[in-house]
Amino acid sequence: MRLLAVAGATAAGLGLALSAAVPAIAAPAKSSATVSAPASVTEGDTFDVTVTLHGAVDVYGFEAVVAFDPAVAAYVDGSAVAPAGGFDSVHTGTGTVDLASTRLGTSPALSGDVAFTLRFSAVAAGSTAFSLSALSLVDAASTVTASTNDASSPAVTVEPAVVTTPTPTPTASTDPAGGTDPADGAGSTAATSADDLASTGSDVLPFALAALALLVVGAAAVLVVVRRRRTGDAR
Known part of the structure; x- marks a missing residue:
C-alpha cells in the first residue's frame, strides 16, 4: 500500500x-x-x-x-x-x-x-x-x-441552477384607431404624431391659399363675361 x-x-x-x-x-x-x-x-x-x-x-x-x-x-x-x-x-x-x-x-x-x-x-x-x-x-x-x-x-x-431570462424593453406601438397604447410610452408617440401633423399642415397651407385665390379670380372672370353678354343683348 x-x-x-x-x-x-x-x-x-x-x-x-x-x-x-x-x-x-x-x-x-x-x-x-x-x-x-x-x-x-x-x-x-x-x-x-x-x-x-x-x-x-x-x-x-x-x-x-x-x-x-x-x-x-x-x-x-x-x-x-x-x-x-x-x-x-x-x-x-x-x-x-x-x-x-x-x-x-x-x-x-x-x-x-x-x-x-x-x-x-x-x-x-x-x-x-x-x-x-x-x-x-x-x-x-x-x-x-x-x-x-x-x-x-x-x-x-x-x-438545478436557476436560469434568469432578461425582460424585454417595452417599445411604443400605435393602436388601430390611430392612438397610442398607454402601456408603451405614456403618450410620447401621440405627441410625436401631433408634431408631424402640425408640420404637414403648415407645409400644405400656402398651396391651399393659392388654389383658393385662383378659384376667386376664375369666378370673377366668369361674372364679367356674363355681364357683358347681357349688356350686348340689351342693346
Missing part, C-alpha cells in the same frame, strides 16, 4: 526506538465513524464533506477512501484538510477520493476524534451519498489494521 511506504519511511525509526524503551503499543483502533455533508446544494456550488473517526486510539497514520456519484459531484483538487502535523497524499479515481495521511518526526499519534475534510463541486442536478468505502489505520510501528464499521452520509441533493 502507498500508505505503508509513506508511513514506513517516517515511522520505522521511531517505532524501533519505542519498542526498545517501552512495552508494545496498542494496535490502532476507532469506535465509530461518521460522514457529514449538506442536505442540499445548488448546481455550480462547492461544499465540504467531513469524515470523523470517533474514539481513535494510537493512530499514527490512516488511509481512507470516500466514494460518491461522479455524475453529480467532483472533487476539488488540493482541497483536502487533514490533521496538522502530518504528511498527506490524495489520489482520485472515477467516483473516489483516496486520502493517505501519516504523522511526521516526533508528532504524537492521534487519539480521540480524528477528522478530515474534502471539498466537492456540484456538477449536475441529482443526488449522491458520500461513503467511507475503505479505511486502514497505522500505528507508530507501521502495523496496519483494516477498520470496519464504515459510514455514509445522507444523500446530498443537487438542485
Whole structure:
C-alpha cells in the first residue's frame, strides 16, 4: 500500500526506538465513524464533506477512501484538510477520493476524534451519498489494521441552477384607431404624431391659399363675361 511506504519511511525509526524503551503499543483502533455533508446544494456550488473517526486510539497514520456519484459531484483538487502535523497524499479515481495521511518526526499519534475534510463541486442536478468505502489505520510501528464499521452520509441533493431570462424593453406601438397604447410610452408617440401633423399642415397651407385665390379670380372672370353678354343683348 502507498500508505505503508509513506508511513514506513517516517515511522520505522521511531517505532524501533519505542519498542526498545517501552512495552508494545496498542494496535490502532476507532469506535465509530461518521460522514457529514449538506442536505442540499445548488448546481455550480462547492461544499465540504467531513469524515470523523470517533474514539481513535494510537493512530499514527490512516488511509481512507470516500466514494460518491461522479455524475453529480467532483472533487476539488488540493482541497483536502487533514490533521496538522502530518504528511498527506490524495489520489482520485472515477467516483473516489483516496486520502493517505501519516504523522511526521516526533508528532504524537492521534487519539480521540480524528477528522478530515474534502471539498466537492456540484456538477449536475441529482443526488449522491458520500461513503467511507475503505479505511486502514497505522500505528507508530507501521502495523496496519483494516477498520470496519464504515459510514455514509445522507444523500446530498443537487438542485438545478436557476436560469434568469432578461425582460424585454417595452417599445411604443400605435393602436388601430390611430392612438397610442398607454402601456408603451405614456403618450410620447401621440405627441410625436401631433408634431408631424402640425408640420404637414403648415407645409400644405400656402398651396391651399393659392388654389383658393385662383378659384376667386376664375369666378370673377366668369361674372364679367356674363355681364357683358347681357349688356350686348340689351342693346
